[in-house]
Amino acid sequence: MKKFDRDLSILLTNLSKSADRETKKKLNDLRNRLIRLNDENVVKINHSVMELVCAKYLILKGYEVDVERSLEGGLICDLYGMKGYGTLIVEVETGFVPPSHALDPATYCKARIASKITRYGNRSDKFALGVPPYYILQIPPALTKPPRDRKPEEMKEIKSRCDLYYKNPPVSIDEIRNARLHAIYVIDVDGVAVQEIDPSAYVENKTRFGYV
Numbered sequence: 001m002k003k004f005d006r007d008l009s010i011l012l013t014n015l016s017k018s019a020d021r022e023t024k025k026k027l028n029d030l031r032n033r034l035i036r037l038n039d040e041n042v043v044k045i046n047h048s049v050m051e052l053v054c055a056k057y058l059i060l061k062g063y064e065v066d067v068e069r070s071l072e073g074g075l076i077c078d079l080y081g082m083k084g085y086g087t088l089i090v091e092v093e094t095g096f097v098p099p100s101h102a103l104d105p106a107t108y109c110k111a112r113i114a115s116k117i118t119r120y121g122n123r124s125d126k127f128a129l130g131v132p133p134y135y136i137l138q139i140p141p142a143l144t145k146p147p148r149d150r151k152p153e154e155m156k157e158i159k160s161r162c163d164l165y166y167k168n169p170p171v172s173i174d175e176i177r178n179a180r181l182h183a184i185y186v187i188d189v190d191g192v193a194v195q196e197i198d199p200s201a202y203v204e205n206k207t208r209f210g211y212v
Helices: 003-016 021-039 045-060 105-120 152-163 173-178 199-204
Strands: 064-070 076-083 086-092 126-131 183-188 193-197
Touching: 003 021, 003 045, 021 045, 021 064, 045 064, 045 076, 045 086, 045 126, 045 183, 045 193, 086 105, 105 126, 105 152, 105 173, 152 173, 183 199, 193 199
Parallel strands: 086 126, 126 183
Antiparallel strands: 064 076, 076 086, 183 193
């Protein structure tokens, strides 16, 4: 058995404790999908374990959950949840910085998070970011405000930051104006637990939550 498969199986055992039969089945189906995607060299283990832990949290909240789901415009989201007529997208961030950005990691991470919110925050009824407890998301404060409260200069600054790395296609001012970030999910893989935090509280009180 490959290490990827073994790690997900161990995690599934931990997630299945105290879970009902239906939840276990849904998690097992998601585990199997991630294994197939890993065989195709699409997903990696650090990212996948966070997806699976978050998936259980969403399932228990009443969502039907899919992983690595294709969206319009060629995007693929990490987690896609459906509950009634509502939809939720969660993008998981591990904090990884590619070697090509070794000399500008902070700028890269700020642009990456801003781009994730603006690109995905318009494509579902709710949008959230998933993060491990040891990584602090660099969220532009303007993107935690209601769209009507975002100032033109704030939106221009976000676009300039995104345009440094993401030009094919570039994010638009309309995407920045209308994008919504509804929640931060702090995903604790060690404890197989998720803590949901309001984005404004996360940005304003990171030290209070113990993430520094």
